[in-house]
Amino acid sequence: MNMMIINGQKATISYDEDIDMFRGEFVGLNGSADFYAKDIKGLHQEGMISLSVFLDMCKEDGIEPLKNFSGKFNVRIDPELHANIVAAAKSKGESLNQFVAETLQRATQA
Numbered sequence: 001m002n003m004m005i006i007n008g009q010k011a012t013i014s015y016d017e018d019i020d021m022f023r024g025e026f027v028g029l030n031g032s033a034d035f036y037a038k039d040i041k042g043l044h045q046e047g048m049i050s051l052s053v054f055l056d057m058c059k060e061d062g063i064e065p066l067k068n069f070s071g072k073f074n075v076r077i078d079p080e081l082h083a084n085i086v087a088a089a090k091s092k093g094e095s096l097n098q099f100v101a102e103t104l105q106r107a108t109q110a
Contacts, residue, residue, distance in 0.1 A: 006047040011035075013043065026051060030058070030067050 002013045004024060011024040016036075022043045025034040033054040035046035058065040077085075089099035 004044065004047065006044060006051055009051055011047055024050075026054070028067050028069075029054065030063060030065055 004011045004013050006024075006026075009026050010028060011026045013022060013024050015021075016023050019036070021036045021038055022040070023034060023036050024043055024047050025032070026047075031054065033050050035043065035050040037043040037046045055065050057063075085099065086096055089096050092099060094102070
């Protein structure tokens with residue numbers, strides 16, 4: 001998947017072969033807001049409309065439009081991978097949390 005930023009909000013972009021259109025879906029919102037178009041320019045325009053409608057509806061209903069993230073999440077992984085991650089963190093003189101946070105930060109840099 002690819003990412004598009006529209007008015008400061010991130011949206012994942014995919015291609016829907018069944019309808020021969022691109023589909024965008026905003027992430028990090030307190031609800032669902034998606035949009036479709038045949039080309040990237042149209043997708044950006046439709047995304048701006050979709051986001052605007054979503055934000056207007058939230059305002060009318062008195063709803064916070066953006067999700068609040070705690071900074072905590074649980075991950076279930078293979079025990080062997082867990083052990084390998086702990087060893088890698090120790091070898092760098094880092095805590096498991098530091099190592100995972102830095103690894104995820106690098107993985108999400110565009």
